[in-house]
Amino acid sequence: MSVLADVLTVVTQPQLLLLVGLGTFAGVYVGAIPGLSVTMAVSILISFTFSWDVYPAISLMIGIYMGGVYGGSRTAILLNIPGAPSAIATALDGYPMALRGEAGTAIGVTTVMSFIGGFIGIGVLALAAPLVSDFALRFQPRDYMLLAVLGILLVGSLSQGSLLKGIFAGALGIAIGAVGRDPLTFAERFTFDFQILEGGISFIAVMIGMFGVSEALGQLHHVDKDAVRQKISRIVPSLSTVRKHLPLSLQTSSIGVVIGALPGTGGDIAALMAYDHAKRVTKNPERPFGEGAMEGLVAPETANNAAVGGAFIPMMTLGIPGDAVTAIMIGALFIHGLNPGPMLMIDQPDMFWFIVGALVMANCFMLLFGLTGIRLFTRIVEMPRSVLIPMIMLLSIVGAYAVNNSVTDVYWMLGFGVFGYFMRHYGYPLGPVILGVILSRLLDDNWRRAIISEREDLGRFFEGIVTSPLSLVLFVSVILIFVSQTPVWAKAKARVFGRKGEQQ
């Protein structure tokens, strides 16, 4: 019964419910306004809410997360500009539907489908996380280490970019996380004898720089783009439409949960993979994909919201982020003195069930705000970028400053902002950098624990990997990711399938 009470915490405390509602409302708009992303909003919010208690802070962030993943679809449909990364695939069929005057139907379907996907994700989280956390107690330090490496590699290998650049970004993140005095031996690492570096680089400064300022600088390229008005018709979709697409939505939700639960990869990648899946399994769409197929909306929208619940699984059970947003939330929990991982699930199960409850409420609010308030919405989205961009920059600076009251952090933030700007332009993913920064300590500690317990013997270390089924599976996955990027893989694939292997 105590579980139920914990789940309902969010409902019984009006203040928390209000914050989830506000967060979801804000999230829908943050997601919808091109240039504002969930990752950006949550990283800036950490520094504002760190003086709050942990429950209100988490309530707000969960609302923004859930709402933001959904909100991007609206601008994708109405303006052909994905408001958030997870809505990139939604634009492909959503905008053609809007051009035919079916914008209302498209928005209605995406809202209901996001709601269904969101619930499936939360359901899987509630069922799977307690099991995973029991299992996680048996994880050896080397398993944590391998999982962290796997998470960093997965982003690069499942995205459309280059794996090499992804690996570079991840390694860079780990190096950034190592700056300062080593917590075990107090040796200085990458400090270059500067006193200011001894305490390390604030990860919040890195996050805000990478996701706030670099995005704002990038948006400067598009200041003059105009918003296009669309007429919006009936929104609430008919029951038959929903029922017709239910089988597909269940499949794509599963894709979303799995991709979300894999360490590192989140809704943006899940949406693209689900879209791809829908294209393959839908034999006779009413309209071809790319010209307004309903399936092309259902797939990415269920998947990206299902990925939200999925992403919390590794975060809550292992302390390994499921995507960039949960990476930031782990940072937020650190600030509040909590250490996500199997012990948190055992010591403070109320925290976990509270998060589940907050996600459920955020999902309901999302449905509510999604099916109403369209008029207000079109006004807000038309906010000119010439005002929006300076505001994002201002908020980023305040956010970076507020954590430690330090101007140094502001400079770090700006430095990483400019660096991230170049990384974006040359195709280096930013997510792995943040994952690396958050996972740096975990990777380092667990490597040292693992190798010390094997008496500094690499042979014994690998023997341990080969003899433990879990370690072996993780190790083979890491190797497979590398092999899948080499010409050998393409040749093998060609031989097996009798055709030329598809290049990523």
Add this chain to the structure above:
Amino acid sequence: MQPIDPEHHDGTSDATPGGAPDRRRPGELAFAGALLAASLGLLYSAYGISGFEALSAPGSVPMATTLVMVVTAALVLLRTARLPLDRAETLAKDILPLTVVLFAVALVLYGVLLRPLGFLPTSALFLVGAVKYLSRRGWAWTLAVSLGSLIVIWLIFRIVFSVLMPAGILPEAEVIQLFRDLLQGDAPQ
């Protein structure tokens, strides 16, 4: 999977990190070279932490990660060098337009002025300048929009999130206290 490229390969997310897969964007080679040089420097620095003392030494993971950085940066540099240069793009137009440089400089200036001048005056200068430059609209509109939004932001920070920014030249705390006293109807203490 058919590549999707929403905003002129400038990178929007991890799923579509930007860049052009089959061409070299202007400045990309120099960036890859700079990353390799920085990685080499970091590898040297990581070696200096504890050398090859022990596998569990504080420098082991840093050395391994910086080695990975050097190897991947070198491979990326080689691949980039082999790609044909994208002649349709220029550094000044597609990668680093004047606006971006101006804004980067303005942000650094903001950091410099933040402590001596205080949050409100610095932000007002920045917002008015930035909005005027980007929107190219009249002064009345610019001032109303930027100062109005600054006040909203400040109220939210100060009241809802209780974030303290440097007060600088404005007697911020006194003004707030004055308002509090007025609202509560108490005599100023």
